[in-house]
Amino acid sequence: MSHIRLIATAKANTNIALIKYWGKRDEKLILPMNSSLSVTLDNFYTITTVEFTDTLTEDKLIWDQAPGNYEELIKISSFLDIIRKKSGINLHAKVITENHVPTAAGFASSASGYAALAAAATKALGLNLSHKELSIIARQGSGSACRSVYGGFVEWQKGSMEDGSDSYAYQILNENAWNITILSVMVASGQKKVSSRDGMKRTVETSPFYKGWLSTVNEDLEEAKKAIRNRDFVSLGEVVERTALKMHATMLGAIPPIIYLESGTLEVMNRVQELRQNGFPAYFTIDAGPNVKVLCQPENESRIKQALMELGSVQKVISCNPGEGVRYLSEHLV
Ligand code: PMV
Numbered sequence: 593m594s595h596i597r598l599i600a601t602a603k604a605n606t607n608i609a610l611i612k613y614w615g616k617r618d619e620k621l622i623l624p625m626n627s628s629l630s631v632t633l634d635n636f637y638t639i640t641t642v643e644f645t646d647t648l649t650e651d652k653l654i655w656d657q658a659p660g661n662y663e664e665l666i667k668i669s670s671f672l673d674i675i676r677k678k679s680g681i682n683l684h685a686k687v688i689t690e691n692h693v694p695t696a697a698g699f700a701s702s703a704s705g706y707a708a709l710a711a712a713a714t715k716a717l718g719l720n721l722s723h724k725e726l727s728i729i730a731r732q733g734s735g736s737a738c739r740s741v742y743g744g745f746v747e748w749q750k751g752s753m754e755d756g757s758d759s760y761a762y763q764i765l766n767e768n769a770w771n772i773t774i775l776s777v778m779v780a781s782g783q784k785k786v787s788s789r790d791g792m793k794r795t796v797e798t799s800p801f802y803k804g805w806l807s808t809v810n811e812d813l814e815e816a817k818k819a820i821r822n823r824d825f826v827s828l829g830e831v832v833e834r835t836a837l838k839m840h841a842t843m844l845g846a847i848p849p850i851i852y853l854e855s856g857t858l859e860v861m862n863r864v865q866e867l868r869q870n871g872f873p874a875y876f877t878i879d880a881g882p883n884v885k886v887l888c889q890p891e892n893e894s895r896i897k898q899a900l901m902e903l904g905s906v907q908k909v910i911s912c913n914p915g916e917g918v919r920y921l922s923e924h925l926v
Pocket of ligand 1: 608609611612613614628700702703734735736737788789879880
């Protein structure tokens with residue numbers, strides 16, 4: 593008897609938010625309180641193969657060549673349920689995923705992970721989705737994943753519908769339209785992190801500053817979009833740095849406070865501001881962790897990289913440029 597085997601592989605790059613998403617208005621559908629904007633990175637990515645088959649009695653996860661952990665499998669299974677429901681095909685799946693994202697160093701792989709998983713699973717089940725539809729699905733795995741469907745500079749519009757049908761990402765500029773450098777600066781860290789999911793929830797529920805975040809994030813987003821369209825690096829950098837600090841300020845007001853900034857983080861922030869005073873335009877942004885991303889122009893990359901590497905707390909600096917959106921591969925990981 594021959595078995596059913598529906599298989600596809602997709603590759604998705606991670607992205608870094610220039611205007612952050614911080615706070616959900618719907619936890620289950622992952623609907624954000626504010627719109628956000630990101631750049632997809634060329635060097636950090638996930639490749640995922642999904643194989644739906646009638647030979648399995650439950651979903652299976654292979655994560656970087658080892659059995660995936662149980663909590664991750666539960667999350668992935670309920671995400672696959674959304675896709676199974678949409679396609680009407682109720683088969684269990686084997687998910688094999690390879691992360692080329694320095695997760696051990698605190699870089700999140702959830703954006704590239706859920707974008708690749710959404711693409712591979714929908715393709716395997718024969719759903720030919722538009723980028724917009726794929727973005728809506730990826731969003732339900734991890735909010736930032738909806739932006740990784742596209743390359744280059746991307747906006748996730750928050751939408752206002754209760755069912756999430758207008759909460760998806762779209763491309764502002766493709767990856768070849770404007771070249772900037774994004775340096776990922778890893779700093780020594782001793783702290784255990786609060787997940788972005790828990791951090792956002794606590795901020796929305798308890799921080800008196802959260803209202804302030806919501807009252808200016810739209811202006812910041814408009815300013816950033818304008819700067820991207822005009823290829824105006826300095827204007828982009830200024831708003832990116834300012835908005836990241838505002839997001840961290842909201843968290844400092846949460847009860848109990850959420851402090852992602854560590855001494856190494858502050859050391860890098862100071863050096864970036866010093867570089868600027870010395871005529872090298874560079875701007876930082878920081879997510880839910882101690883590492884720093886530094887934006888600079890490609891012509892200043894090596895000088896800035898060197899200045900950051902000199903710092904005692906800096907362990908590694910990896911440079912990226914704007915990268916591509918989701919693509920399908922013909923070779924599978926099985
Ligand atoms: O989508 P999540 O759960 O990985 O959260 C992303 C949170 C930030 O990275 C801090 C901001 C963002 O917009 O990517």
